Amino acid sequence: MSVRTLPLLFLNLGGEMLYILDQRLRAQNIPGDKARKVLHDIISTMFNRKFMEELFKPQDLYSKKALRTVYDRLAHASIMRLNQASMDKLYDLMTMAFKHQVLLCPRPKDVLLVTFNHLDAIKGFIQDSPAILHQVEEIFRQLTEVKCFFLLCLWQTYGGLSAGEFQLIRQTLLTFFQDLHIRVSLFLKDKVQNSNGRFVLPVSGPVPWGTEVPGLIRMFDSKGKEVKKVEFKHGGNYVTAPKEGSFELYGDRVLKLGTNMYSMNRPVETHMSGASKNLAPRTQENIAPNPLAKEELNFLARLMGGMEIKKPSGPEPGFRLNLFTTDEEEEQAALTRPEELSYEVINIQATQDQQRNEELARIMGELEVTDQPRQSASKGDDLLAMMDGL
Amino acid sequence: MFRRERSIPLRGSAAALCNNLSVLQLPSRNLTHFGVVHGPSAQLVSAAPEGVPLAQRQLHAKEGAGVSPPLITQVHWCVLPFRVLLVLTSHRGIQMYESDGSVMVYWHALDSGDASPVQAVFARGIAASGHFICVGTWSGRILVFDIPAKGPNIVLSEELAGHQTPVTDIATEPAQGQDCVADMVTADDSGLLCVWRSGPEFKLLTRIPGFGVPCPSVQLWHGTVAAGYGDGQVRLYEAGTGTLHVQISAHARAICALDLASEAGKLLSAAEDTFVHIWKLSRSPESGYTEVEHCHGECVPDTQVCGARFCDPSGSSFAVTGYDLAEILRFSSV
Numbered sequence: 001m002s003v004r005t006l007p008l009l010f011l012n013l014g015g016e017m018l019y020i021l022d023q024r025l026r027a028q029n030i031p032g033d034k035a036r037k038v039l040h041d042i043i044s045t046m047f048n049r050k051f052m053e054e055l056f057k058p059q060d061l062y063s064k065k066a067l068r069t070v071y072d073r074l075a076h077a078s079i080m081r082l083n084q085a086s087m088d089k090l091y092d093l094m095t096m097a098f099k100h101q102v103l104l105c106p107r108p109k110d111v112l113l114v115t116f117n118h119l120d121a122i123k124g125f126i127q128d129s130p131a132i133l134h135q136v137e138e139i140f141r142q143l144t145e146v147k148c149f150f151l152l153c154l155w156q157t158y159g160g161l162s163a164g165e166f167q168l169i170r171q172t173l174l175t176f177f178q179d180l181h182i183r184v185s186l187f188l189k190d191k192v193q194n195s196n197g198r199f200v201l202p203v204s205g206p207v208p209w210g211t212e213v214p215g216l217i218r219m220f221d222s223k224g225k226e227v228k229k230v231e232f233k234h235g236g237n238y239v240t241a242p243k244e245g246s247f248e249l250y251g252d253r254v255l256k257l258g259t260n261m262y263s264m265n266r267p268v269e270t271h272m273s274g275a276s277k278n279l280a281p282r283t284q285e286n287i288a289p290n291p292l293a294k295e296e297l298n299f300l301a302r303l304m305g306g307m308e309i310k311k312p313s314g315p316e317p318g319f320r321l322n323l324f325t326t327d328e329e330e331e332q333a334a335l336t337r338p339e340e341l342s343y344e345v346i347n348i349q350a351t352q353d354q355q356r357n358e359e360l361a362r363i364m365g366e367l368e369v370t371d372q373p374r375q376s377a378s379k380g381d382d383l384l385a386m387m388d389g390l
Numbered sequence: 391m392f393r394r395e396r397s398i399p400l401r402g403s404a405a406a407l408c409n410n411l412s413v414l415q416l417p418s419r420n421l422t423h424f425g426v427v428h429g430p431s432a433q434l435v436s437a438a439p440e441g442v443p444l445a446q447r448q449l450h451a452k453e454g455a456g457v458s459p460p461l462i463t464q465v466h467w468c469v470l471p472f473r474v475l476l477v478l479t480s481h482r483g484i485q486m487y488e489s490d491g492s493v494m495v496y497w498h499a500l501d502s503g504d505a506s507p508v509q510a511v512f513a514r515g516i517a518a519s520g521h522f523i524c525v526g527t528w529s530g531r532i533l534v535f536d537i538p539a540k541g542p543n544i545v546l547s548e549e550l551a552g553h554q555t556p557v558t559d560i561a562t563e564p565a566q567g568q569d570c571v572a573d574m575v576t577a578d579d580s581g582l583l584c585v586w587r588s589g590p591e592f593k594l595l596t597r598i599p600g601f602g603v604p605c606p607s608v609q610l611w612h613g614t615v616a617a618g619y620g621d622g623q624v625r626l627y628e629a630g631t632g633t634l635h636v637q638i639s640a641h642a643r644a645i646c647a648l649d650l651a652s653e654a655g656k657l658l659s660a661a662e663d664t665f666v667h668i669w670k671l672s673r674s675p676e677s678g679y680t681e682v683e684h685c686h687g688e689c690v691p692d693t694q695v696c697g698a699r700f701c702d703p704s705g706s707s708f709a710v711t712g713y714d715l716a717e718i719l720r721f722s723s724v
Contacts, residue, residue, distance in 0.1 A: 001461055001481070002510055058508045103694065106643070108620075163620055164555060164579025164604040167644070168510060174406035174713060175429060175461070181714075194692060198714070201664050201692045203642075210603075211621045212639040214663075217682050219636050222628075227677075232684035235665055238642050 001172040002165065003058035004157055008115055009067070009173060010055055012101070012258065014046050015118025016094040017071060018125060021080075023262040024321055034079065034319065039125045041078030054303045056153045061176050062299055064095070073304055079318040085334035086323035092182045093323075099177040100192065100199050101257040106208030106241075108166035110255055111173070112158055113245040117258030151249070186261065204237035209244040391686050395707075395720040396441040401448065402428030404696055404711040407463060408606035408646040409559055411697025411711045411718070414467040414474065414489065422701055423489070424718055425465040425476070426711050432465040432478055434491045441720050447491045451480035461512075468518035472539040477523060479513035484525050484533070486544065495542040498535075500527065510556075517560035519574050519588040522547070526557025532576055534592060552576065552584040552594050561610040562588070563652070572596070572629035575615050577605040583617055585629045598632040607648040609657065611671055614680045616657055618645030624659050626671070626680050635680045640667055647698045651705030656685070658708055660698035664690050666710055666721075688721060 018039060025035040045051070061067075068091050075082055075090065082090065101114045161169075181197030193199050207213055214234040221227050245254035324330040404410050405427050414423040421444070424435045436445045451460035460482040467489060468475050474489035486496040502511040505528070513533075515526030523535045530553030536545045555578045565573045565588070572595050574586040581600020587593045603620035610616070614635070615627040622641035627634050641661035649658040657669040668685040693712035701707040707722035 003508055108644075162555070162580065163602060164558075167579070167604055167606075167620065168556075171406050178405065178429065178714060179403055198692050201694065203664060203689060207642045208621070211642060212623070214622060214639045214642050216639045217636065217684065218638075219679065219681060220634055221677065221679060222631075222633050222635075224634070227679075228681070230683075233687065234640075234642075234667075235687040235689050236642055236663065 001060060001175060002168040003060055004161070004165075005061050005169050005172040005176075006059060007055050007153070007157060008111060008169065009061065009098075009176065010070075011046075011115055012098045012111075012118050013067075013071065013094045014042075014074065015115075015122060015258065016097045017075065017090060018042065018122060019260045019262050020090055020093050020323070021075070021321070022125065022260075024323055028321060030319065030321070038078040038080045042074055043122055043125060045074060045077040051303065052153060056157060059299070061172060064176070064180075066300060069300055070303060081318055081320045082323070083320065083330060083334070085330045085337070086321065088337060089323040089333065093184060095177065095180060096182050096184050096187070097261075099180060100187070102170065102173045102177065103199055103201070104257055105170070106206075106255075107163070107210070108170040109161070109163065110208070110245065110257075111166070111170065112247060113253045113255045114258035115154075116247070117253050117255065120253070121260055190261075203235070205239065206241040207238050209241045211241070213238045213240055392688055392708075392721045392723050395722050397717040397719050398424065398435055398437050398441055398443050398709075400426060400428075400433055400435065400716045400718065401446065402431065402433060403714045403716045405429050405461075406694065406696055406713040409464060409466075409697060411647065411699050411709060412464075412466040413699040413701055413709060414469075415702060417702075423467065424709065425467065426697065426718065427462045427465055430459045430461055432462050434465075434476070435718070449478055449485075449487070449491050451478070451482060452485055452494075452497060453482070463512050463514040464516055466516040468516065468523050470518050470521055470523070470537055472521075473537070475518075475523065475537065477516045477525065479516060479525060481510070481512040484513050486523070486535075496535075496544040498533070498546065505529070512556070515557040515560040515576065517562045517574065519562040520565075522588065524550075524560050524562070524574065524576075526553075526560055526576060526578075528556045530554045530557060530578060532557060532560070532592075548592060550576075550586070550592055550594070552586075552597070553578040553580075553582060555579040555582070558604060558606045559608045561608045561615075563610045563612070572613060573610070575608050575610050575617075575629065577608040577617060579604045581605045581619060583608065583615060583627070583632075585615065585632070596630065596632040598627055604644075607645055609648045609650045611650055611652060611655065611657070612673070614671065616648055616650070616671075618648045618659055618661075620644040622661060622663065624648070624657075624669075626682065628680070636682050638669070638682060641665060646696050649699045649708070651700040651703055653703045654705045656700070656705035657682075658698055658700055658705070660695040660710060662694045662696075664693050664695060666690065666695065666698050666708065668705065668708075686723075690719060693719075 022039060071091060072087055102111060105111050183193060183197050187193035191200060215231055217230045217232060218226055219228040243254060246252055322330050324333060407427055410427050412425040420439060422437050426433050430451055432449045434447045435443055437443050451462045453460060460480045462478055462480045464479045466477050468477055476487040476489050476491050478485040483497060483499040485494055487494050500511055500513055505511050510528060512528050513525050517524050521537050523537055525533045532550035533546055534548040534550060536547040558577050558579060560576045562574045565571055572585045573588050576584045581603050583598040583605060584594055585596040587595055605617050605619050607618040613629045615629045617625050622643055622645060624638040624640040625634060626636035640659050641663045643661050643663035645659055645661045647660045655671045657671055660666045666688045670683045670685050672681050674681050690710055690712060693715060695710055696713050697711040699709055701709050710719040
């Protein structure tokens with residue numbers, strides 16, 4: 001599979017996370033300055049240089065579980081706290097949204113346009129803070145001097161890729177999302193998802209840029225002259241693409257995938273489709289001891305070592321965000337989450353000390369990562385508890 | 391004109407790959423074998439004519455050096471003069487089994503020596519040509535394996551250079567009896583097609599350049615190359631000269647599979663736009679040029695098709711797989 005996929009996966013999922021948090025912060029009436037601080041802290045953590053360096057290294061995608069641990073940490077980068085049920089729901093929404101976007105991309109390289117939509121929106125979240133706005137403006141301004149590390153990484157990694165390489169990236173992303181059919185009520189309402197959890201694939205609308213509207217057979221002689229033209233009924237209802245989306249720093253992306261669909265203040269519920277027999281068994285991931293656990297933990301230790309998480313300090317008191325409409329709903333969701341959809345959260349207290357990270361990874365490697373609830377007393381938990389005290 | 395028949399359930403959903411369905415028709419035994427890639431495993435299912443599943447087996451990619459679980463890229467039955475082998479390609483190498491998948495008879499590990507760190511290493515593209523099995527690789531090289539009439543004494547006899555980008559698909563047809571006749575075509579991610587003549591040494595006859603999109607699937611019928619492209623086009627070329635004879639705006643998304651019912655001259659195209667189309671190929675008696683007629687279009691609602699094959703030599707039935715779908719859909723003409 002493509003080793004260039006992780007940055008796209010991470011950035012787009014991060015973008016969806018910010019959309020959802022922004023909507024919930026407003027729905028829960030969190031004061032404006034606190035809400036802004038949360039979003040700013042998360043954004044500045046995501047775009048931290050050291051973190052980006054790790055992210056852009058060529059590597060295979062890690063499991064959904066491993067990646068969720070990174071987002072758990074990211075969501076807690078500020079004064080906000082989330083209970084596990086809310087974090088589960090947040091991750092479900094993020095993954096289903098990006099899965100939908102990847103599936104519906106007209107061309108494989110359009111996943112870059114989706115990424116730009118997320119990045120354009122992230123810039124919108126930081127308008128009001130002079131400090132961080134300057135930082136990001138600086139980034140956008142410095143691009144022309146090719147000093148911008150992040151966007152340079154993006155151009156370097158994806159700027160010269162062929163259509164075939166984008167097709168491989170698309171296949172890698174779809175493999176990551178395979179068998180995920182969580183029903184999202186916003187998608188169901190908008191008829192974007194069917195009640196069996198599968199996304200609607202429209203057979204009408206504009207064709208991808210560079211594709212012709214289907215329905216024509218052209219026959220040529222050996223000199224290349226067209227000798228016959230026959231139309232046939234394709235079955236869809238397609239029209240020509242009006243224009244190509246812009247891959248420039250600024251521009252009309254044309255594609256709407258990746259823009260904020262939560263901007264209307266609508267409550268978002270997820271339905272766990274555990275009862276549906278369409279859920280292919282994920283026994284591989286949950287029951288068999290995972291031989292990759294050690295490698296995943298190494299990756300997590302490296303990646304989160306690059307994340308500068310500021311401890312909540314000063315007079316700013318923290319608060320808890322609820323992804324559900326009431327606390328009772330949140331508790332209920334935690335109790336009724338189907339077994340096969342539970343994410344085992346790997347609790348790593350990563351420090352920025354490289355040697356510590358390696359030792360941590362080595363210690364982690366000796367733990368058998370099994371699907372046990374966090375509360376159970378096991379050797380693993382004792383070690384983790386000890387390390388928390390380091 | 392076609393109706394949905396009973397689906398065949400799968401243990402695992404189909405992966406989002408191209409050419410992700412292989413069919414082995416065994417009319418003498420009233421059986422059809424189906425092969426589908428799930429991810430790190432592939433599934434083989436045998437079914438009776440009405441689609442009743444009779445037996446199933448899972449095969450896994452052989453672990454090699456490396457930390458990620460090796461993913462399978464393709465599974466395909468190769469019909470040779472004296473035997474049928476099942477070939478499985480992955481990100482580690484090439485595995486060959488007896489046709490029911492019960493015994494692995496050969497393993498070839500890929501050499502990733504000169505790959506850069508950003509390059510994915512894998513084998514993809516499988517076809518039988520006489521007593522050879524040809525397999526494509528990430529580098530563009532085609533590996534030619536000499537297969538004995540029985541036993542595991544399989545030898546890598548040649549490596550063909552012709553492509554610079556990863557191979558996507560290979561198609562062959564029995565040599566038409568004359569010399570210098572093209573009987574194999576290979577395709578790659580850049581859309582380049584290479585036309586070959588098989589033999590103790592394979593010879594490159596023609597190159598048909600791409601135009602900026604991958605060619606995920608290719609077929610060969612009576613000296614005509616049928617190629618499906620990432621922009622939804624199907625193109626037919628004369629194999630010997632590379633001349634373009636037919637251009638079809640067939641699909642609204644990337645084509646993922648082509649299949650041929652050779653006896654009937656029927657071509658099947660399937661794409662990510664959820665459609666499967668059946669075309670009739672013929673040669674005009676006056677001009678000698680290849681002509682195409684559209685026969686049938688089938689929409690598989692909300693399904694990103696990833697594999698499609700005819701299930702009988704006359705092309706009156708076909709099977710389809712889709713990404714995330716844990717069943718093989720079957721259609722037959724009424």
